[in-house]
């Protein structure tokens with residue numbers, strides 16, 4: 001697909017707060033979903049005739065169902081604390097990409113149709129009708145939000161723009177205006193079990209190839225089991241892990257961990273996807289349908305534990321919602337919380353001295369770590385506060401000699417989005433993705449210059465894919481983004497044949 005030329009951001013030492021450029025990215029909007037994909041998810045195929053009525057009805061439902069949405073609509077004091085906290089505003093200069101600007105697109109309609117002052121004094125309270133122009137603005141700017149929640153960290157009231165953007169996307173889907181990238185992917189995962197549309201024979205073939213590669217490299221028969229009934233662990237991992245670098249090196253790392261720890265494990269061809277794009281479109285029903293595949297696979301295979309691989313938003317869905325969506329998981333071993341993250345498994349094995357490392361194997365690399373938004377701000381890990389920050393760093397420090405964090409205001413709960421999260425990792429949004437990556441790239445550039453960092457590790461498939469592109473765009477090398485479990489796999493001392 002031909003990509004339109006756009007002004008290339010120049011990396012600065014620190015990200016400046018840009019001067020406003022009204023409507024700077026009003027031309028950006030992802031391709032719309034085709035009728036067949038809309039319908040397969042239970043939505044109208046195209047914009048319905050009485051769309052205003054349907055949209056307002058849906059909005060009313062969501063306001064009742066999610067009290068948080070009403071609180072967010074009512075409680076903003078327009079203080080401005082969030083304005084410069086969004087990477088898309090910093091990268092695009094468009095005021096509608098300020099979190100409060102984005103929220104106000106819905107707030108105006110909310111005030112007009114769901115509040116008395118908005119009905120009687122619309123101009124005084126910024127109330128607006130839901131016109132086609134407003135709907136177009138929603139489509140554009142609610143697809144310029146990666147639902148990263150960074151703004152919520154800085155909002156004194158805790159307003160979460162991610163939830164507003166999810167609600168907006170659900171309302172738009174309900175009138176027949178869905179996003180191609182997300183809805184096609186959900187359709188594929190429903191039909192085949194993964195986002196790539198990789199059928200079982202192709203998956204089995206890929207895993208066999210990986211076994212041969214690892215044996216050739218290490219001389220050890222590390223297995224990549226598929227659909228093994230009675231295995232202890234069901235690994236649910238993003239399908240990107242099955243074939244593309246740097247993802248696949250993470251999968252090799254998990255397999256080596258299981259092998260060295262003597263754990264029996266399996267992948268499932270029925271639930272061969274950790275990602276759950278139902279969350280990105282704000283659809284509880286679609287999120288549930290995808291989550292139920294995992295439950296079904298666990299039941300069919302008779303496993304005792306469910307472990308998730310490196311995928312940021314999948315971990316958010318798993319950690320925050322899986323039990324509600326697809327529980328109870330009372331058929332699993334009660335000693336293991338449901339679900340577990342692969343970092344929890346590896347961390348635990350390190351603490352028990354079951355895994356040992358030759359850190360010098362990673363001496364050619366100086367590492368920094370990118371906290372992925374959905375892990376950092378929408379979940380936890382392990383049984384310690386802030387485990388989602390400390391566990392991955394502990395693993396890096398156990399497997400390498402050279403680690404430097406990026407600046408404090410760009411990591412952990414203040415981490416900057418990669419620029420491609422929230423269902424925006426599509427080439428029709430490449431301009432937004434590259435501009436949105438700017439703050440992270442600037443923070444990375446500083447540790448490269450100050451500490452000679454050579455590689456950035458991550459535990460999210462979307463981040464890794466986005467950085468593979470952004471790195472080339474901003475003058476880094478594609479292979480400077482790596483899976484955290486690549487470091488594990490490369491340094492692990494394998495004692496079991």
Ligand code: SF4
Nearest residue numbers: 086145146148149151
């Ligand atoms: S959730 Fe993230 S992308 Fe969305 S407005 Fe807030 S900071 Fe920006």
Ligand code: SF4
Nearest residue numbers: 076077079080082155
């Ligand atoms: S920080 Fe919160 S209250 Fe202040 S303008 Fe932003 S969303 Fe509104």
